[in-house]
Amino acid sequence: MSQSSTLQQWLSWQETLHSKQIDLGLNRVDSVRVALGIPKDLSSTVITIAGTNGKGSTLRLLEEICKAQGLSVGSYTSPHLNEYNERIKLNGNPVSDKMICTAFERIDQCRQEISLSYFEFGTLAALDIFNNHQPDIVLLEVGLGGRLDAVNIIDPDIAVITSIGMDHMDWLGNTLEDIAREKSGIMRGGRYVVSGEMRDIKSIAETAQNIGAKLLQSGKQFEYKQEQNCWSWSNSLGYRNQQNLSMPAMKGEHQFQNAATALMVITLLQEFKFEVSTDAINKGLESYFLPGRLETIQREGVEWIVDVSHNVDGVQRLQQYLQQQICLGKTYAVFGLLQRKQLEQIIKIMDQVIDVWLLTELPDPDSFLKEELLEIVSAEVGLEKSVAAYSGYNELHPLLLKQINPGDRVVLFGSFRMVEAFSKLG
Structure with missing residues (x-):
């Protein structure tokens, strides 16, 4: 070089x-x-x-x-x-x-x-x-x-x-x-x-x-x-x-x-x-502070919780934290995951605190594809939950902004790449 x-x-x-x-x-x-x-x-x-x-x-x-x-x-x-x-x-x-x-x-x-x-x-x-x-x-x-x-x-x-x-x-x-x-x-x-x-x-x-x-x-x-x-x-x-x-x-x-x-x-x-x-x-x-570790941001009455948790133990800690917090509205999950991770277990843990699942591919060749995420997550959470999948966070973000209301909370998790995508859009 x-x-x-x-x-x-x-x-x-x-x-x-x-x-x-x-x-x-x-x-x-x-x-x-x-x-x-x-x-x-x-x-x-x-x-x-x-x-x-x-x-x-x-x-x-x-x-x-x-x-x-x-x-x-x-x-x-x-x-x-x-x-x-x-x-x-x-x-x-x-x-x-x-x-x-x-x-x-x-x-x-x-x-x-x-x-x-x-x-x-x-x-x-x-x-x-x-x-x-x-x-x-x-x-x-x-x-x-x-x-x-x-x-x-x-x-x-x-x-x-x-x-x-x-x-x-x-x-x-x-x-x-x-x-x-x-x-x-x-x-x-x-x-x-x-x-x-x-x-x-x-x-x-x-x-x-x-x-x-x-x-x-x-x-x-x-x-x-x-x-x-x-x-x-x-x-x-x-x-x-x-x-x-x-x-x-x-x-x-x-x-x-x-x-x-x-x-x-x-x-x-x-x-x-x-x-x-x-x-x-x-x-x-x-x-001390580290971005993407139960990082909380308030925007126009909506609470955004950004967390890099991507394995079962990390997701359990995230779920426990969410259960301890009061949310007056809906809880939206914005989620993507790399292959080789324990997807089904992660979904089972988090579904207890999620009302709407919004799934996205990650900017990584090892990411689960949106079709894979949609099939597996839909099978885990059942018909009573709203589930949608997108090709990337850039596509998902503007649609999410139209759905959320004051009192809701948005939980972004699943990968460092997810947090990276969110931070770039601000």
Whole structure:
């Protein structure tokens, strides 16, 4: 690629470079890491986060708390909603096109004949930027799984596992134990791993024991308690407990579990000579935000709830939240889904809170087609529900605006691509 190439040109080229969109394995990407001179142990304190749900929310809270404490922080997440630069941030700000393109140039020069996927290019770019800027803290979100994900070429000082659910079974396995075992691959011997998974999934503890990682589990070494207008966090390790904490700014009961997991990580930072105050913790809790996670928008008397939930566990949390809220009018579902997802189960869960189903294809080659969605959803919800299908959100949106009335609510869910389409139309 030319040095004068734009970021979009680089990204378009990367989409055609590798034979597989998802190609799990570390040999190729690790070889390029070595050529770039990026150490497996960055000079920054590295926190790597894996899990089925809650990765992004936990990372964003950690980022905000670190910023409030005055620590410099780099973060890498995926996918992005609007701009690619959202994936790589320094102190909460997306890095520039120029910085990413410079990293891409270095990667392209160093890789020689090694083929890299779109995600691997982005991961190496983030690591190259963090290695050059050396922030106090680096937060890395695993893309898929853990053990064979490109992020795992870096040794984390603290590994984090959020909640585990049934998703990406084609790559990770067909049981919670199998999926958790893959995600546990981010652990390192002799180093801390914080698990926010409340259930007794044995492969997490087994992996930690087999490699000698220091496992701290929610409900065992740390826990939280909700109160009327605040909450508390405690641990059995001798660290300071936290009382009268601010309520999480992000919505949903599950955010307390994510926050409790984040607080265990924040507490461990003192082992790396970073002291974080209760004031910084509260500032982070009050300010952290992630688009598309029970995001609520009020427009002309209609409540729009935008959520990226696309697996059974995520949809169950969305449904529970909707049941707890009062809606005077109808609830419209705007829904699309990628193939390989558990479509029938998702529909059964959500149909309890939906009056009208509006289905759409997603701008992705793996999307369910509108005819498939219409057939399957109609069979699940029965004749008493209104169901319609469209070729894209651009077609659906203006028709939806004509149907809804003040007091109604619209729930958009099923994919990051759904939220992306909505955000572009505004």
